Structure formats: C-alpha cells, structure tokens
Amino acid sequence: MTTPETNAAVDALVARSNRLGSDPRVTNFAGGNTSAKGAATDPVTGEDVELLWVKGSGGDLGTLRPQGLAVLRLDRMRAMADTYPGVDREDEMVAAFDYCLHGKGGAAPSIDTAMHGLVDAAHVDHLHPDAGIAVAAAADGEALTAEIFGDEVVWVPWRRPGFQLGLDIAAIKAENPQAIGCVLGGHGITAWGDTSEECEQRSLDIIRRAEEFIAARTAALAERGEHPFGPVRPGFEALPDDAPAGEADTSAPDTATGRAGDTARQTGSGPDRASAAAPASRPGRRARAAALAPVIRGLASTDAPQVGHFTDSDVVLDLLSREKLAALADLGTSCPDHFLRTKVKPLVVDLPADAPLDDVVARLHELHAEYRADYAAYYERGAAAARERGEEPPAMRGADPLIVLVPGVGMFSFGRNKQTARVAGEFYVNAINVMRGSEAISTYAPIDESEKFRIEYWALEEAKLRRMPAPKALATRVALVTGAASGIGKATARRLAAEGACVVIADLDAEKARAAAAELGGPDVAVGVAANVTSADDVAAAVDAAALAFGGVDLVVNNAGLSISKPLLETTEKDWDLQHDVMARGSFLVAREAARAMIAQGMGGDIVYIASKNSLFAGPNNVAYSAAKADQAHQVRLLAAELGEHGIRVNGINPDGVVRGSGIFAGGWGAKRAAVYGVPEEELGQFYAQRTLLKREVLPDHVAAAVFALVGPDLPLTTGLHVPVDSGVAAAFLR
Known part of the structure; x- marks a missing residue:
C-alpha cells in the first residue's frame, strides 16, 4: 500500500518535473527524465521496500502525471549490476527492468532508468538544456566543463544511454562527493540532490552557469564585430514579412496577394512528381x-x-x-x-x-x-x-x-x-x-x-x-472545409478530424471558425480561418493557411452555401447572383486553388462537393438555389475528368432535408420552406423525412459519414460519383 509520505514524494516529483519541462531552455518536449526514491509498504509482505519513481518511456516532463511514472523496486534493479553482461548486450537490460516493476499500472521504464536507480541520491534530474548541450557538444567540452564549474560538475565522455552509462555516473557520484552533477558529452546534463528542491535548484544552477558563460563569450564576440555563425551572407537575409510578426498566424492569415498566373509545370509520378510550380511571383x-x-x-x-x-x-x-x-x-x-x-x-x-x-x-x-x-x-x-x-x-x-x-x-x-x-x-x-x-x-x-x-x-x-498504435484512416491528410463553423460543414470537419485528418475550418465568421477549430483540439488538429468563397483572394489565403499550418492540402469539401427560397417572379437578379456567386463561383474558386496545391504536391487528393437533391429534383419556388446546385453537380463531373491524371478524385454528395444544425435553415430559409409546404418550421425536418422512402430525418452527421466514405480508404478508385444522402427521394434518383 502507499503511504502519505509516498504520495508526497510522487506529488513533489511530478511538480518538479512539470516546472522543469515547462521551459524549452531547460529540456525539450518528451526529453529528459526525473526521479525520486522512497519507501513504501509491500502489500504482500507488509514490509517496507525501497522504490524508484522515474519518468516512463516516451513521457513528457511538462505534462507528466503520476500514471506516467515507472515504479521499480530498488533492490531488484540494483541487483542487475551483478548480472550485467556488458555493453555488447546492453539492450537486454531494458527488458529486465520489467521484472523490477512494483505494483499495478505505471509506465514502461525508459533506457535512462539505470542512471536514476544506480546513482546514490534520493533525487536525480537528467535534462537536455540548450546551454548544457552546447558545452557537451563543444570540441573541448571537458576543459570547458572544468572552467565553468570547477570540480562541482564532472565531465562524462560520450556513451550511448543505457545501463553502462548509469554505472559510469554512479561511479562518478561516488568518487566526487563534492559534485552536484555532470555534463554528458554530446548529450546533456544530470544533477542530483538529497531533496527534490535541492535537485531542482542544482539542475537550474548548472544551466544558469552554462548560459552565463555562453552569453559572456557571445558578447565578447559581438564587441569584436563577430557572430558565432559568421557574417551575414549578402542576399540571404530574411525576406520582408507579410503577416503578423513571429510564428505564422494560421488562425487569421493575411490575404496573400500577387499570385501571378494560373500555369504550372505538371509532372507524373517519380522523383519529379512535386515539381508543379506555384505562381512565379510571391512578394512576402x-x-x-x-x-x-x-x-x-x-x-x-x-x-x-x-x-x-x-x-x-x-x-x-x-x-x-x-x-x-x-x-x-x-x-x-x-x-x-x-x-x-x-x-x-x-x-x-x-x-x-x-x-x-x-x-x-x-x-x-x-x-x-x-x-x-x-x-x-x-x-x-x-x-x-x-x-x-x-x-x-x-x-x-x-x-x-x-x-x-x-x-x-x-x-x-x-x-x-x-x-x-x-x-x-x-x-x-x-x-x-x-x-x-x-x-x-x-x-x-x-x-x-x-x-x-x-x-x-x-x-x-x-x-x-x-x-505505436496503428494510424487512423485519414492520418497525414490535410482537409479544407468551407462553411465549416456550423451544420454539415462542422459535422464534416469533426468527422475528418476524428479519423485523423488535420482540418482547416473556413467560414465567413472568423470567430466561429476559430471556436470550431478549438473544439476539435486546437492548432495541432485544426485551425480556423475567415474566408468568403466568392473572393479569389480569400480562397487563396485559406489554401495558404493550410500550407503554412500543415504543409499543403489533400482533401477539400466545398460546403459553403446559402439559399433564398422564392418563386421565379419574385427572384431578383441579386438573389440569383448571390447564390451562384457562393455556390457555383465559390466552389470553382476553391477547387481551382486547391487543385493548384495538390498538383504541386504530387500526392493526389480529393475534392468533394456538397451539392443537393435539388440538383436533380425540380421543386417549387427555388430556381436560383437549385440551378446553382446543378452547376456544382456538373463541376464534379467536369473536374473528375480533368484532374484524374493527377490522382485527384472529385465526387459529390446530394443531401436533402438537413434541418437540424443548419445555418441555411436557421437563417430564414427554413421558415420559407415550411411556409411553402404548409407545416410549422419546427416540424420541417420530420416533414421532409415523411416524404422519403426510409422515413428517417437526415442529420449533418449522415452527410459527414458520406464524405468520409468517399475520401477514406475503401473507395480509392471512385471519382465522378454523386452519393444521395436524402433518406430516399425517388424523384432525385440518379439516372
């Protein structure tokens, strides 16, 4: 059983690890490890046993939790020194650590476990600070270690991580009682202490002293007009920025202008497959x-x-x-x-x-x-x-x-x-x-x-x-979904992310786009961008955002849309132009810009149009919307024929009656369609369902599932297809 003292030791170790791991100058992501030793009661014998808690294999100090610690019995682990077969059979020792584990759960021991268990100190930190590695990777690192630290920090020549390195550091600790740690040649630093606080302070002290030494030498170079990397090469200076300073702000990129020309060199497979040139003039x-x-x-x-x-x-x-x-x-x-x-x-x-x-x-x-x-x-x-x-x-x-x-x-x-x-x-x-x-x-x-x-x-x-677990079906794929802050678009983005894709959520409403991206897991999964698909510049900026955030784009879902339900005689030119601008012109602009990036990548791709049952069905009071959807439907066929040589598949989906969560219906179209059919607006979804063969309401997730079916691994040879997701509308059957 654990004791309050045991819990306190673990809590202190986790807190120390989180502090050290939160600063990239101290250690890198998933790098380094920390440990603590203490006593606990063996639940079988009732006797006290000495334990080692050490960060497990693959863990990260900055986000470490108790379950990320490996827990080993020290007596068994230290007994391994008597049976250690030597560096030629080093790998066998890691497997042997499993026989030293104590209790249930816990992480797998890492290769550095021996360093922590064999060193005679209650607390040990092994870290990869930039300043420490700079000393460790210097040509005269041993002499520099002595100059910087005197005899308080001892040089350890390069050795691969493992049991022998643990034995080496344990011997150095025993032979140098005045030492607080060591510099591992070509690798990093290790520090130790009697308490968690002392160990942490010693680690930070070693890093601070190395940083100050480097800073002083760098300043001396600067006084002579020199730089560690040598002088600037004329013509190799940074180009002017054309976006907010610092890291690329893919959540709200500036519109990229100056995209000259539509031509591109197009090649097939093989070494030159990615040589399709982007526009020749990009200013920033x-x-x-x-x-x-x-x-x-x-x-x-x-x-x-x-x-x-x-x-x-x-x-x-x-x-x-x-x-x-x-x-x-x-x-x-x-x-x-x-x-x-x-x-x-x-x-x-x-x-x-x-x-x-x-x-x-x-x-x-x-x-x-x-x-x-x-x-x-x-x-x-x-x-x-x-x-x-x-x-x-x-x-x-x-x-x-x-x-x-x-x-x-x-x-x-x-x-x-x-x-x-x-x-x-x-x-x-x-x-x-x-x-x-x-x-x-x-x-x-x-x-x-x-x-x-x-x-x-x-x-x-x-x-x-x-x-490592098997990758998800859409792992490594980058998706751009338009109109993705609500309804079908949001459901589609959510499904694609769940299947492993990185997603760019493009929407007229920047705030909603960013909020939807945050819901999916943040910038390692999704980014939100503002984009009006009727603007060529906005569309170009959205594809640029995909390139800057994830490297390019593989999968596009043309979902942005709207509808104005009116009879022919009440439909204005403005109504007609707006719907065609968003759905027909917008889909064209998105497909063109995405295809340019896909051809440059040479990795194939998918373009999916969210068209409509109305692209086939002649319903009342809906001429502008249905005509625009018919335009989209034919774009699918035209682009499938044109882009196939680049491995780009183009398919469409024809939904119907997707009321719940729909931005189109919420924007007033639902009320107008309900009036046309003489039903209450809140019952419109069920009304649509009752006129279908299956009598089931179509939801955004049903459309998202169809998108995944088309772009996932099971239909790799399908292009030019329209998939109905309408619960069965016989008048809209493809024929």
Missing part, C-alpha cells in the same frame, strides 16, 4: 513559404506521407542568413533526442532569398535527390558496421528529409502528424541554439556518424516504433 516571406510548402511537402513525402509545419522565428532566420549555415547543418544535430526527430541533418537550399521561385523549386528537386542518395549511403555505412558487430539493423525507414531550410523564408519540418512535425521543428531550434552556443565558446563537434546511426537504428528505438 509568408506568401513565398505558402507557395513552396506543397512542393516541399510532396518531396518530403516520397517514401511516406507527411504533415508539415512552418517556422520563421528570428533564431531560424538568423542562422539561414549566416556564412556557416551549410557547414553547421552538414554536421547535423548532437543530442539523441534531437536527431531521432530531425534526422541526422537537414536539407538546405543554397540559393539567395530572392531567387526566382521556379529556380528554387527546380533546385529543391536536385537537392532532394542528392539528400536521398546521401542518406542511403549513410544507412549503408552504418548497416555494414552493424553487421561487422554481428548485428542485423532494421530496414531503412525512409530517405526523405524531416527538416528543410530555405534562406530568407524559414524552416519546414515534417512528421507523421502535426504534433510530430511541430516538435521536429522545435527540436531543430534547440539544435540551432546548441550550435550557436558551441561556436561561441569553442567549435561545434557533435557525436560522430556511427554513433548517430546506432541510436537512430537502435533495436530499442525500432521496438518503440512498433508499439
């Missing part, structure tokens, strides 16, 4: 980023589809403008947590910031081919060395870059979902900070290639990847 940084994003995403998805993230923070743009960019990028990242998420090095565009966009696109294709060849060679060298050691490495996971750096524009990062893509970018920002710090105090010297390969293709890492 964000506009240029939005134009390049689908091209880059298509290249980065050659082996497997990826979601993208864009960053143009000052720290990124500064590195991209500097003389040492290429050399430092080629050295790659150092900390294992970094390169596991960023690959060993990025793809770097070597053209000036204002190079013609077509030239940048062409160069991206060349650099991508070179990157893939280089990565394959890296893999073969590492695999050959592994086989010489009698190991069979996992198969190569993919040769595409996860980080792409474009001078003057920013950084594009990629992953299996938005969070993974965003975190990869955050890790590379950490790596930039590390490089800058190392270059300020010495020379950046990360761990060598062979060690990077051994970690990237570690059997333990492969096992962790295999334990």
Whole structure:
C-alpha cells in the first residue's frame, strides 16, 4: 500500500518535473527524465521496500502525471549490476527492468532508468538544456566543463544511454562527493540532490552557469564585430514579412496577394512528381513559404506521407542568413533526442532569398535527390558496421528529409502528424541554439556518424516504433472545409478530424471558425480561418493557411452555401447572383486553388462537393438555389475528368432535408420552406423525412459519414460519383 509520505514524494516529483519541462531552455518536449526514491509498504509482505519513481518511456516532463511514472523496486534493479553482461548486450537490460516493476499500472521504464536507480541520491534530474548541450557538444567540452564549474560538475565522455552509462555516473557520484552533477558529452546534463528542491535548484544552477558563460563569450564576440555563425551572407537575409510578426498566424492569415498566373509545370509520378510550380511571383516571406510548402511537402513525402509545419522565428532566420549555415547543418544535430526527430541533418537550399521561385523549386528537386542518395549511403555505412558487430539493423525507414531550410523564408519540418512535425521543428531550434552556443565558446563537434546511426537504428528505438498504435484512416491528410463553423460543414470537419485528418475550418465568421477549430483540439488538429468563397483572394489565403499550418492540402469539401427560397417572379437578379456567386463561383474558386496545391504536391487528393437533391429534383419556388446546385453537380463531373491524371478524385454528395444544425435553415430559409409546404418550421425536418422512402430525418452527421466514405480508404478508385444522402427521394434518383 502507499503511504502519505509516498504520495508526497510522487506529488513533489511530478511538480518538479512539470516546472522543469515547462521551459524549452531547460529540456525539450518528451526529453529528459526525473526521479525520486522512497519507501513504501509491500502489500504482500507488509514490509517496507525501497522504490524508484522515474519518468516512463516516451513521457513528457511538462505534462507528466503520476500514471506516467515507472515504479521499480530498488533492490531488484540494483541487483542487475551483478548480472550485467556488458555493453555488447546492453539492450537486454531494458527488458529486465520489467521484472523490477512494483505494483499495478505505471509506465514502461525508459533506457535512462539505470542512471536514476544506480546513482546514490534520493533525487536525480537528467535534462537536455540548450546551454548544457552546447558545452557537451563543444570540441573541448571537458576543459570547458572544468572552467565553468570547477570540480562541482564532472565531465562524462560520450556513451550511448543505457545501463553502462548509469554505472559510469554512479561511479562518478561516488568518487566526487563534492559534485552536484555532470555534463554528458554530446548529450546533456544530470544533477542530483538529497531533496527534490535541492535537485531542482542544482539542475537550474548548472544551466544558469552554462548560459552565463555562453552569453559572456557571445558578447565578447559581438564587441569584436563577430557572430558565432559568421557574417551575414549578402542576399540571404530574411525576406520582408507579410503577416503578423513571429510564428505564422494560421488562425487569421493575411490575404496573400500577387499570385501571378494560373500555369504550372505538371509532372507524373517519380522523383519529379512535386515539381508543379506555384505562381512565379510571391512578394512576402509568408506568401513565398505558402507557395513552396506543397512542393516541399510532396518531396518530403516520397517514401511516406507527411504533415508539415512552418517556422520563421528570428533564431531560424538568423542562422539561414549566416556564412556557416551549410557547414553547421552538414554536421547535423548532437543530442539523441534531437536527431531521432530531425534526422541526422537537414536539407538546405543554397540559393539567395530572392531567387526566382521556379529556380528554387527546380533546385529543391536536385537537392532532394542528392539528400536521398546521401542518406542511403549513410544507412549503408552504418548497416555494414552493424553487421561487422554481428548485428542485423532494421530496414531503412525512409530517405526523405524531416527538416528543410530555405534562406530568407524559414524552416519546414515534417512528421507523421502535426504534433510530430511541430516538435521536429522545435527540436531543430534547440539544435540551432546548441550550435550557436558551441561556436561561441569553442567549435561545434557533435557525436560522430556511427554513433548517430546506432541510436537512430537502435533495436530499442525500432521496438518503440512498433508499439505505436496503428494510424487512423485519414492520418497525414490535410482537409479544407468551407462553411465549416456550423451544420454539415462542422459535422464534416469533426468527422475528418476524428479519423485523423488535420482540418482547416473556413467560414465567413472568423470567430466561429476559430471556436470550431478549438473544439476539435486546437492548432495541432485544426485551425480556423475567415474566408468568403466568392473572393479569389480569400480562397487563396485559406489554401495558404493550410500550407503554412500543415504543409499543403489533400482533401477539400466545398460546403459553403446559402439559399433564398422564392418563386421565379419574385427572384431578383441579386438573389440569383448571390447564390451562384457562393455556390457555383465559390466552389470553382476553391477547387481551382486547391487543385493548384495538390498538383504541386504530387500526392493526389480529393475534392468533394456538397451539392443537393435539388440538383436533380425540380421543386417549387427555388430556381436560383437549385440551378446553382446543378452547376456544382456538373463541376464534379467536369473536374473528375480533368484532374484524374493527377490522382485527384472529385465526387459529390446530394443531401436533402438537413434541418437540424443548419445555418441555411436557421437563417430564414427554413421558415420559407415550411411556409411553402404548409407545416410549422419546427416540424420541417420530420416533414421532409415523411416524404422519403426510409422515413428517417437526415442529420449533418449522415452527410459527414458520406464524405468520409468517399475520401477514406475503401473507395480509392471512385471519382465522378454523386452519393444521395436524402433518406430516399425517388424523384432525385440518379439516372
């Protein structure tokens, strides 16, 4: 059983972890681990046992909860030192940790568990602070550690995380009673203390002293007119911003203007499949980023589809403008947590910031081919060395870059979902900070290639990847849904997000669009944008928002609509024009802009039109609406025929009688249709249901389900189809 003292120890550990994990300067997302030791009563024997609580595998300090801790018996874990078979069989020790677990539940122990259990201290922190890694990755890191910390912090040469590293640090702690922690070469820092408070303060003290040392050296360089990354290269400075400062504000992007021309180079499959050029003139940084994003995403998805993230923070743009960019990028990242998420090095565009966009696109294709060849060679060298050691490495996971750096524009990062893509970018920002710090105090010297390969293709890492849940049906797909703040659009956005898609919610009402996006889970799942689909600029900005938020667009739902129910003689030209502008012209504009991005990506795509039963059925007092819906219905057939060569499928859905939750019906159309049919407005949905074959009311979720059926994995060869979702209206049967 647990005791109040046990609960207090766990509470203190979680609180300390959350504080440390909340600051990216202290440790990166899901990086580092913390622990506490204490006594608890064994529920079987009734005797006190010593336990270790340590952050479990894959957890994040900033969001850690008690259930994210692994709980082990210290006596059993420390007994493993007597049976440790050596570094050649290191991986066996992680499996053995399972036999040391105490109680029910809890997280799986991580590779760093030994460090925490073997070190003779009640509390241990292992962290990845930028300043600490800058010292750890410096060419003369050992001497710098002594200069900065004296004998209070001890240097530990690079060793892969594992049981032997735990033994090494335990020995250093025992041999250096005055020490408060250590710097792990090429990796990070570890600190310890008798209390949780002391351990935390020692961790922060090590980081503070490293930061102050780096800051002093950086200031000295500045006084001499020097910079750790060298001078700015003329022509590689950041392009002018054309959106709010800082990170791309995809929740409310500025309208992108200056989109010149509709022509694009169109290619088939293979290495050049993403070479369809975006418009040749994009004046601002964000506009240029939005134009390049689908091209880059298509290249980065050659082996497997990826979601993208864009960053143009000052720290990124500064590195991209500097003389040492290429050399430092080629050295790659150092900390294992970094390169596991960023690959060993990025793809770097070597053209000036204002190079013609077509030239940048062409160069991206060349650099991508070179990157893939280089990565394959890296893999073969590492695999050959592994086989010489009698190991069979996992198969190569993919040769595409996860980080792409474009001078003057920013950084594009990629992953299996938005969070993974965003975190990869955050890790590379950490790596930039590390490089800058190392270059300020010495020379950046990360761990060598062979060690990077051994970690990237570690059997333990492969096992962790295999334990991940299977991706959802629409994972990696980016959807743009118009009119998505209510009714059918909102239900569709909700269904697509539930199936794993990233969603851009476009609506006339910006506040409602952002609120709907927040309901779906926030910016790692959905963003809301204001868009009037009758405006070519608004539509372009919405597609740009998808590119900046998620890398591009794969799936478009043309749902925006309205209706004005009037007899022919009462229908004005304004009524006619408004409905055709929103539904016929608007759908055309959205499809055209989305197709441009899809062709640039070279990954295929889906365009779905929410048309209507009225596109086939001749009902009374509805000429403008029904004619506009018929226009949409024929656009489906026309675009299916035209876009098929690019792998883009175009299908439609014909709903009827979707009253509940509908913005159209709530806006007065419901009252008018109810008057036409002579029923109370609140009974209109049931009225529609009773005139159908199935006698069931059609709801927004039914339409959303049809959208998923068309864009999901089960109908991959279907295009040009209209699916009725009307509960059975015989007069609207397709024929």
